[in-house]
Amino acid sequence: MGKPISGSAADNSDVSFGLTLMAIAVLIAPLIDIFSKLAIATIPSGQITAIRFTLQVLFILPVVALRGALFDLTWKKTALHALRGVLLVATMLSFITTLKVMEVADAIAIFFVEPIILTILGSIFLKETIGWRRYTACGVGFFGAMLVVQPSMQEVGLIALLPIVSAFTLAVFLLVTRLVAQSEDPWSMQFHAGIWGALFSAALLYFGEGTGSDVFDPVVPDALSLVYVLGVGVAATISGVLGVYAYRAAPASVLAPLQYLEIVSATLFGWLVFNDLPDALKWLGISIIITSGLYIIWREHRLNKTAGTAPVSPAI
Template sequence: MANTLAATTSAGATNTLRGVAFMVAAMIIFAAQDGLSKALADNHSAIFVTMWRYWAFGGVCLVLLWRKGFRAGLTSGQPRLQMLRGVLLALEICVAIAAFALLGLAPSHAIFAFMPLLVVALSGPVLGEKVGWRRWSAVGVGLIGMMLIIRPGTRALTPELGVAILGMFMFAAYQLMTRRVARTDAAMTSFYYTGVFGAVTMTLIGPWFWSSMSGLEMAMLAVLCVTGMSGHFLLIKAFEAAEASAIQPFSYLQTVMASAIGVVIFGEVMSAWTVLGGAIIIGAGLFAFWRERVRAKASGHPTVGT
């Protein structure tokens, strides 16, 4: 029995390490994508850039569905919510890319870092999940960090800040919907709906923002499309290999790396208030993730992400 237990523990540790490796790779890709998106959005509409990303994403989903069967792949316990998820994520990406171009990568990601804490705060009233006082405390501390970044009363709430805050709220809503559909649907079902209905949405609005691109910009767009597929695939593999509570904290690597890209490549300057506020938010978020892991182990029901 001791040997069996040791083997099980070793396998679990191996799977967790594999999940962490997949998660780190996905975050590196997503940070690079943010840099490419900003570079393209400096000369083109965020909607136009997002449209091309979704045409590639949706095309891959259609090929996979053709091989699997459209009825089997799109069978869902909550199809309307799945469709709404797909539409919302496409629009959120448009808003996020616009924030990168208007506000910058580093300041935008400092604000986006509050999103997981917003999900924690809303998971109780929206999803009926129990949120203890420790995680509520983390949300409160994170809100202090957000206030340090925005500094209401010391400066006007600019449209650029408003765009980033809107994107953060939209992505939080998307995450809540994703957790909701995960109760009935497999991860790949959500993947298909995200790609197909996001592509439909961008096809309806993207051509109105068409603009010509240089050869270099077309190459950058091609890399953006390919890496988008790779990043989502790695993310799915990460959640298949390990519990969400074990690998989710590594999602903050995207914030750190994208901010570094903004500072080093695009010459962005982060104020001391933004750095301090972002650090407080990330610290509070990591604590919230840790508490969720502790709670999941105590209840004997590990958290599994999609």
């Protein structure tokens, strides 16, 4: 008869399991952007966003129904879910639109200022204490982002700033999520955010139809484009589900540094699919962003605060 597993051993096993799930989640996450970049060649970004949220709702509906959390809503929660849906639509629209002209790795690298923005917003709106060290790290991180943005702006223009817009809206989304997450089932949260995201996206497409906009005027996609959009939904669902269970198994402060693996897999996928690689200046900027972000996470962990965020892409 074997020895009983100690509580410490069980905890370590859970943390290891969570780390494994998170590593897989963030390595898969760039596939959302790869498929989006392939789809946006023929489908407007607004339509990709609408289909992606519709797939999210369809994929999660059976799980939420089985958990009995489908109608667990109050008017206050509904308003917050609607706000989260608007923020997610803004996040996806701005990021996917960027992918039409930017390399995936570059866009994701700029987008990784999101933890830095979240730190600053947390100090302003949640009154979290942020010392000079983390403020300095935030400034250094933004400098690194500018090293990536500056050559990208020369290549594609002001659209290179859209990943920063996307990072900002996601940071606000995460602040709102903190308010909702204290009292609601995570699957229900994702389901209702998906519903509102799909509704707002559909409304934008309704008013954009016939305008000729390459963002909001819907088209009839061909079979290959539908496969790409389906890939967006499947990759987002898998990555998101893995992320949910990873955060249940291990503390956020332990998992947060793994999010930067996404830049590695994004660079690899971008090279394999589009033959794109960042130049030396962009690599320098990416390195600075990663270093500053990891420092902020480490510092918050030291101060026993909640550190890190879910995977970069709002996958589910």
